[in-house]
Structure formats: C-alpha cells, structure tokens
Amino acid sequence: MGQCHSCGEWNxxxxxxxxxxxxxxxxxxxxxxxxxxxxxxAVPLASIEASSTKRSLxxxxxxxxxxxxxxxxxxxxxxxxxxxxxxxxLMLQIAxxxxxxxxxxxxxxxxEQIKMRADRxxxxxxxxxxxxxxxxxxxxxxxxxxxxxxxxxxxxxTLVSMHIDSIAGSISQIKECAASLQRxxxxxxxxxxxxxxxxxxxxxxxxxxxxHIVDTVLQFEGDRNYTYRIxxxxxxxxxxxxxxxxxxxxxxxxxxxxxxxxxxLSQKDEDLSGSAVAATIEGxxxxxxxxxxxxxxxxYGNPQRSATGFDLxxxxxxxxxxxxxxxxxxxxxxVFLNIAGGIRVVDPAIDLAIISSIISSFQDVAIPxxxxxxxxxxxxxxxxxxxxxxxxxxxADRLGFKQIFVSSFNTKGLDLSRFKIRVRSISKIEDLYExxxx
Numbered sequence: 001m002g003q004c005h006s007c008g009e010w011n012x013x014x015x016x017x018x019x020x021x022x023x024x025x026x027x028x029x030x031x032x033x034x035x036x037x038x039x040x041x042a043v044p045l046a047s048i049e050a051s052s053t054k055r056s057l058x059x060x061x062x063x064x065x066x067x068x069x070x071x072x073x074x075x076x077x078x079x080x081x082x083x084x085x086x087x088x089x090l091m092l093q094i095a096x097x098x099x100x101x102x103x104x105x106x107x108x109x110x111x112e113q114i115k116m117r118a119d120r121x122x123x124x125x126x127x128x129x130x131x132x133x134x135x136x137x138x139x140x141x142x143x144x145x146x147x148x149x150x151x152x153x154x155x156x157x158t159l160v161s162m163h164i165d166s167i168a169g170s171i172s173q174i175k176e177c178a179a180s181l182q183r184x185x186x187x188x189x190x191x192x193x194x195x196x197x198x199x200x201x202x203x204x205x206x207x208x209x210x211x212h213i214v215d216t217v218l219q220f221e222g223d224r225n226y227t228y229r230i231x232x233x234x235x236x237x238x239x240x241x242x243x244x245x246x247x248x249x250x251x252x253x254x255x256x257x258x259x260x261x262x263x264x265l266s267q268k269d270e271d272l273s274g275s276a277v278a279a280t281i282e283g284x285x286x287x288x289x290x291x292x293x294x295x296x297x298x299x300y301g302n303p304q305r306s307a308t309g310f311d312l313x314x315x316x317x318x319x320x321x322x323x324x325x326x327x328x329x330x331x332x333x334x335v336f337l338n339i340a341g342g343i344r345v346v347d348p349a350i351d352l353a354i355i356s357s358i359i360s361s362f363q364d365v366a367i368p369x370x371x372x373x374x375x376x377x378x379x380x381x382x383x384x385x386x387x388x389x390x391x392x393x394x395x396a397d398r399l400g401f402k403q404i405f406v407s408s409f410n411t412k413g414l415d416l417s418r419f420k421i422r423v424r425s426i427s428k429i430e431d432l433y434e435x436x437x438x
Contacts, residue, residue: 275293278372397419
C-alpha cells in the first residue's frame with residue numbers, strides 16, 4: 001500500500017515486529033538473568049564459584065542411589081515406563097512416606113482412588129497433599145502458595161496449558177507444560193518429578209525435547225508377570241548413569257531389593273540340565289542371574305528361536321558360533337532361552353553362561369550348582385574379556401560358588417589369592433567344553 005487511508009500521505013508505511021503472546025511468555029526473566037532484569041553477561045570460567053549442592057534424601061535407598069545420592073534442589077526429573085509397571089505407585093509411596101510438605105498432582109485418578117492406593121502402602125503418613133488438576137497454570141499457582149519440598153506430576157501427558165489450543169498429550173502441549181514446570185523448578189528451587197507415558201516403540205511419548213529439558217531421566221522397567229522391577233538412569237546431570245535400583249512388587253507397595261542375587265538364585269534346581277549362572281553387572285552392582293536354555297528336536301518344520309530377557313538376534317549369533325566353530329548341529333533344533341526372574345540383561349558377559357546352558361540342554365548334562373560364568377563370546381568362538389571382573393568374582397565368592405569361568409585375558413594382573421573361589425581361565429569355547437562337559 002503506497003497511500004495511507006488515514007492521512008492521505010504517500011510512502012509513509014513502516015514495518016514493525018509485533019511480539020506474540022507466546023514469545024512474551026517465554027521471554028520472561030529467568031534465574032539465569034541478573035537481578036536487575038538485564039540480559040546475562042559473559043564471565044570468565046575461572047571467576048565462577050562452584051558451591052556444593054546439598055541433596056535431600058527420600059528414605060528409599062534404591063531411589064536415592066539411582067538419583068546419585070538424593071534429590072538436588074530445583075531438579076526436574078522424568079520417570080517413564082510401561083503402563084501398569086508401577087510408576088505412580090513408586091512416586092506415591094515415596095510421597096506419602098515423607099514427613100515433609102509434598103504436593104502430589106494427578107491428572108489421571110481421583111482423590112478417592114489415590115487414597116485407596118495410599119492406604120495399601122506400608123509406612124503411610126497422611127501429610128502428603130493431593131491435587132487433582134490438569135491445567136498447568138492452576139497447578140503452579142497452588143505450588144507457589146503451598147511451597148512444597150518437592151512436586152510430583154502424574155502425568156505430563158494429561159496436562160494442558162490455557163495458552164495452547166490443542167488437546168492434552170499433543171506435542172505443543174507437552175512442550176509448553178514441560179517448559180512451565182522447568183521455569184518453576186529453577187526459579188523456586190523446588191524439585192519436580194514428572195511421570196511420563198511411553199509409546200509403542202518403548203520410548204517416552206511426546207517430543208524428544210522433553211528428555212533434553214529435564215535434568216534426569218529414569219526408566220522403570222520389568223515384566224508385569226513377575227514381581228521384580230528395575231529403575232535405570234538414562235540421563236543424570238547430577239550423577240552417574242551407571243546406577244540402578246531393583247524393587248519387588250508386593251501388596252504393600254514396591255519393596256527395595258538390597259541383595260538381588262540371592263533372590264534370583266533361590267529357585268535353582270541343581271539336578272536339571274540347561275541351567276547356568278552368569279555373573280553380570282547391572283549399573284555399578286554385581287549380580288548373579290540364572291540363565292535357562294532348552295534345546296529340543298524341531299518337529300513342526302522350521303526350528304523355533306525364542307528368548308525372554310535377552311536379545312534374540314544375539315542368541316542367533318551365539319547359536320551360529322556353536323554350529324560353525326564347535327560343530328553342534330543346532331540348525332535342526334528348537335532353542336528357547338529364558339532369564340530367570342523376568343529381568344532383561346544387556347551385559348555381554350552373560351554370553352558364556354548362555355553358551356553353557358545351551359550345551360548342557362543339548363547333551364542333557366547338568367552343570368554343577370557351584371559353577372558360574374563371566375565372559376563375552378566372539379564370532380570366532382573366542383572368549384573375550386569383560387569389564388570389572390574383580391567385582392564379579394567377589395560376588396560369586398561371597399555367595400559360595402566354588403568355580404567361575406572367565407576369559408584368560410581377564411586374569412592378567414588379577415590377584416587370585418584373595419579369593420576362595422577357583423578362577424578358571426579359558427580362551428575359546430572348546431576349552432569350556434573340555435573343562436565342563438568332558
């Protein structure tokens with residue numbers, strides 16, 4: 001437009017950038033700006049004083065260890081997991097057992113339903129505050145007036161912001177609600193726990209930026225048909241990602257398991273073939289797990305391959321190594337593998353125990369109950385070294401095992417005189433077969 005309709009002048013129009021309401025909300029002064037409201041200034045790294053952060057404990061030893069020693073003030077923590085695995089139960093029992101001022105916000109259940117679940121939790125106290133609300137602005141207003149010691153949101157997919165015109169659980173709603181919770185946590189120095197749903201692929205539902213915004217990402221996993229649950233750390237800005245916690249689901253809530261090896265080995269029968277014990281490392285914790293293999297003649301055409309708690313593709317690789325390098329005709333047999341207790345293992349050191357259980361079932365020869373294994377199997381049939389072998393041997397020695405098979409490369413520099421257990425070093429699968437089945 002060349003001429004103004006108001007004054008009749010020509011070529012007087014100028015362009016001005018109008019800031020939207022969305023940009024105004026996100027451009028508010030944050031804790032990283034200076035107290036006078038001006039923009040942050042660059043400062044030398046050497047001039048910044050690092051202060052030690054005092055963590056607060058929840059009373060749950062497994063949960064505190066996974067977080068790196070307790071809750072950091074102002075932390076934003078995301079907890080994801082399958083439906084019905086126990087995410088809400090875990091956070092509710094932590095909240096109701098505190099003597100602190102805790103605000104538990106639920107957008108999925110009514111206050112009566114939460115009360116019924118809380119009554120079943122052992123160590124329940126009635127000091128926890130319950131809020132059933134889905135509008136994030138209302139939740140933050142309540143939190144600012146109450147000023148709790150920490151805030152629990154169940155779940156992020158049910159929250160909505162009045163500034164976004166979309167349904168709950170959409171990408172824009174999750175981004176806006178997460179950003180609002182982040183600003184609240186950092187400005188008020190109040191920790192915020194967010195429970196998140198997962199999608200069909202097993203990742204947390206919503207945009208990937210949700211996992212980037214938060215300080216810590218915890219994954220709660222396990223098989224609902226079993227009682228054991230594992231809390232893993234996928235991201236932690238305030239601690240290690242190698243920690244994990246193990247729980248046992250009971251009628252009174254989730255009970256921390258301080259010695260999982262004894263529980264996972266309590267049902268082992270020494271007279272049956274196809275059973276072998278692996279010395280694994282879950283996080284920073286050594287743990288002995290029973291592997292069960294079954295090899296039977298394929299009578300229904302194509303041989304079946306099935307694995308529970310273990311990667312099926314890696315099982316097929318181990319079977320190919322046994323057939324190619326050791327001459328076992330497993331191509332005409334069904335092979336089934338199960339990790340006892342419903343726990344999923346990704347540690348490659350379990351390969352040697354799986355190989356042993358398959359050979360044991362194939363020849364129908366039982367492995368002695370006081371023997372365990374720790375080693376990775378390569379494509380050439382060699383037994384490769386695994387990390388932190390000393391902790392694995394110590395755990396096996398503590399539980400009364402008499403022998404442990406490890407890679408010959410792991411014994412270099414290892415002081416064997418410290419252990420009562422006999423450490424047998426092998427370099428290939430043929431050595432395992434000769435030392436165990438011949």
